[in-house]
Amino acid sequence: MSVAIENFVKAIYSNNLQDHNNTKPGNIAKKLGISNAAATDMAKKLAAKNLLHYEKYQALQLTDKGTKLALNVVRKHRLWESLLFKMFDMSLHEIHREAEFLEHETSDFLADKISEYLGHPKFDPHGDPIPNANGEITTEDTSISLAQAVEGKAYVISRLISDDEEFFDFCQHNGLKFGNTVFIKKQFSKTKMTQVTVFNNTLLLNEDFTNIIYVNEIE
Amino acid sequence: MSVAIENFVKAIYSNNLQDHNNTKPGNIAKKLGISNAAATDMAKKLAAKNLLHYEKYQALQLTDKGTKLALNVVRKHRLWESLLFKMFDMSLHEIHREAEFLEHETSDFLADKISEYLGHPKFDPHGDPIPNANGEITTEDTSISLAQAVEGKAYVISRLISDDEEFFDFCQHNGLKFGNTVFIKKQFSKTKMTQVTVFNNTLLLNEDFTNIIYVNEIE
DNA sequence: ATAATTATTTAAGCATACTTAAATTTTAAT
DNA sequence: ATTAAAATTTAAGTATGCTTAAATAATTAT
Structure with missing residues (x-):
C-alpha cells in the first residue's frame, strides 16, 4: 500500500476515535492537507480495495482490513517514537515528526525487532497504546x-x-x-x-x- | 527530492565508482529495475534540475549538486546500517534491505542524531566509508x-x-x-x-x- | 568496411495522487 | 418550511514516474 493510502486509513482511524465514527472526506482532507475532492476520490479507490465502506455523503467506515492496515502503521509510528525517545535527546514533537515518515518504510520484520529491543512496550512516549504485531490494542484505556x-x-x-x-x-x-x-x-x-x-x-x-x-x- | 530521484543519483554515483565514469542510462535502468526509456527520461529531468550533465548518447555525469545529494543519501543509508547492525541481531543483507527504504525518509537532523549516538563512525558494517554531514568522505581508501x-x-x-x-x-x-x-x-x-x-x-x-x-x- | 548486435532515444500511453471549478446534496439558520 | 451556508461530489486537468513499441545511433564482430 502506498504512503497516501496508509496516511488515509490512519487519518480515518484516529479521527473516528474522537469523532464518534462520523468521519467524512472533508475531515480527512483537512487532516492530510489535501482538497475535499482528492479525499472523496481516494475514498472511492479504497472502497474498491476493500479498505473501507463508502457511500455517497455518508461517514467513512474502515473495514477490518482497513483497520488492520491503520493499526499496523500506528504500531510502527509508536514504536519509532519509543525508540527515538529512548535513544536520542529528542522532544515529543521531534520524535513524532520523524516517525511520521519512518512509519511507512518499516517492514514488519524491523518493527518486531524494535519492539523486542524495547521489551515490547505497551505505550509510547505520548502515553498512546502500541498495537501488537497482530494489530490489536490489548491494554484497556481507563484514562x-x-x-x-x-x-x-x-x-x-x-x-x-x-x-x-x-x-x-x-x-x-x-x-x-x-x-x-x-x-x-x-x-x-x-x-x-x-x-x-x-x-x-x-x-x-x-x-x-x-x-x-x-x-x-x-x- | 523524490525517492526516484534519490535512487537515480545514488545509482549513478555508485556505478561511476566502479565503471570509470562511463555510466549510461542503460546501466542505471538495470540497477534500478526500470526500462531504458525511463532512465533516459529521468536523466533529462535531472539535467533540468542541475543534478547531472546530460548529452545524448554520452555518459551521465553528476554535477556537484547531484553528487552532494547522492552522498547525503549514501550517508543516511550507511548510518542506518550501522545503527541497525549495532542494536539488533540483523545480517548484513537485512540491514541493507531496511536501510534502502529508511534512507529516503530520514531528515538531516535525525541522521546527525544517529551519527552522534554511534560516535560518528567512519565506516559502516560492510566497511564502506560514511560521508560526513557535509557530504564529504574524508577517510582515504587504501583498500x-x-x-x-x-x-x-x-x-x-x-x-x-x-x-x-x-x-x-x-x-x-x-x-x-x-x-x-x-x-x-x-x-x-x-x-x-x-x-x-x-x-x-x-x-x-x-x-x-x-x-x-x-x-x-x-x- | 560493412553488417549485425546492442543501446539509446523518441513517442504514445498509463496509474497514482493530487489540483481547481462547477454542480449537487446535505446541514444549519431563520 | 424555506433559504442560506457548508460539505460533498463530479469533471477536467496536471506532474511524476513508469510502460511498450518503434526509430535512431553507437558499438562490436566478422
Whole structure:
C-alpha cells in the first residue's frame, strides 16, 4: 500500500476515535492537507480495495482490513517514537515528526525487532497504546480527558494526544508531562476553562487543551 | 527530492565508482529495475534540475549538486546500517534491505542524531566509508579488490561491496567477514579465478567475487 | 568496411495522487 | 418550511514516474 493510502486509513482511524465514527472526506482532507475532492476520490479507490465502506455523503467506515492496515502503521509510528525517545535527546514533537515518515518504510520484520529491543512496550512516549504485531490494542484505556476530570481531584497525566509542536512546547515548559500529577483546582462551566496546578505551577487551560490531555485518577 | 530521484543519483554515483565514469542510462535502468526509456527520461529531468550533465548518447555525469545529494543519501543509508547492525541481531543483507527504504525518509537532523549516538563512525558494517554531514568522505581508501591482490600475501577484509543476499550468505558461511584475514594462495590468469584461505577454509573465487571483496594489505 | 548486435532515444500511453471549478446534496439558520 | 451556508461530489486537468513499441545511433564482430 502506498504512503497516501496508509496516511488515509490512519487519518480515518484516529479521527473516528474522537469523532464518534462520523468521519467524512472533508475531515480527512483537512487532516492530510489535501482538497475535499482528492479525499472523496481516494475514498472511492479504497472502497474498491476493500479498505473501507463508502457511500455517497455518508461517514467513512474502515473495514477490518482497513483497520488492520491503520493499526499496523500506528504500531510502527509508536514504536519509532519509543525508540527515538529512548535513544536520542529528542522532544515529543521531534520524535513524532520523524516517525511520521519512518512509519511507512518499516517492514514488519524491523518493527518486531524494535519492539523486542524495547521489551515490547505497551505505550509510547505520548502515553498512546502500541498495537501488537497482530494489530490489536490489548491494554484497556481507563484514562479520561482533563475536560472530563473532576474539580478537587488529583490525576496523573497519561497521554498527550497531539502532533503540534507549540502544544508540546507549552506542555514541556509547564510540567504537563507523562507521569506528572495535576490537581484540578476549578472548572468554569461557562467558558469551559479549567484551572489546574502542576507542582507549584498554576495554569488556566481552555478546551483545546483539556480535550487532548488525558489523565488517570489517583487511587 | 523524490525517492526516484534519490535512487537515480545514488545509482549513478555508485556505478561511476566502479565503471570509470562511463555510466549510461542503460546501466542505471538495470540497477534500478526500470526500462531504458525511463532512465533516459529521468536523466533529462535531472539535467533540468542541475543534478547531472546530460548529452545524448554520452555518459551521465553528476554535477556537484547531484553528487552532494547522492552522498547525503549514501550517508543516511550507511548510518542506518550501522545503527541497525549495532542494536539488533540483523545480517548484513537485512540491514541493507531496511536501510534502502529508511534512507529516503530520514531528515538531516535525525541522521546527525544517529551519527552522534554511534560516535560518528567512519565506516559502516560492510566497511564502506560514511560521508560526513557535509557530504564529504574524508577517510582515504587504501583498500584494493581481491582481484588486484598479490599471490602469496595476506590481507584483511575491509569491504564487501554488494547488496546481494546470496553473496552475504556465502561470505557468512565461509569466514569472509570484515576484519578477517585472507591469504592469497594462487591466482589463475586464464580463468581469472583466485584461490584463497580464510582460517582453515580454502576457497576458489571467481571474478564476480574478487571484484567486490575489498582488502587491506597487512603491514 | 560493412553488417549485425546492442543501446539509446523518441513517442504514445498509463496509474497514482493530487489540483481547481462547477454542480449537487446535505446541514444549519431563520 | 424555506433559504442560506457548508460539505460533498463530479469533471477536467496536471506532474511524476513508469510502460511498450518503434526509430535512431553507437558499438562490436566478422
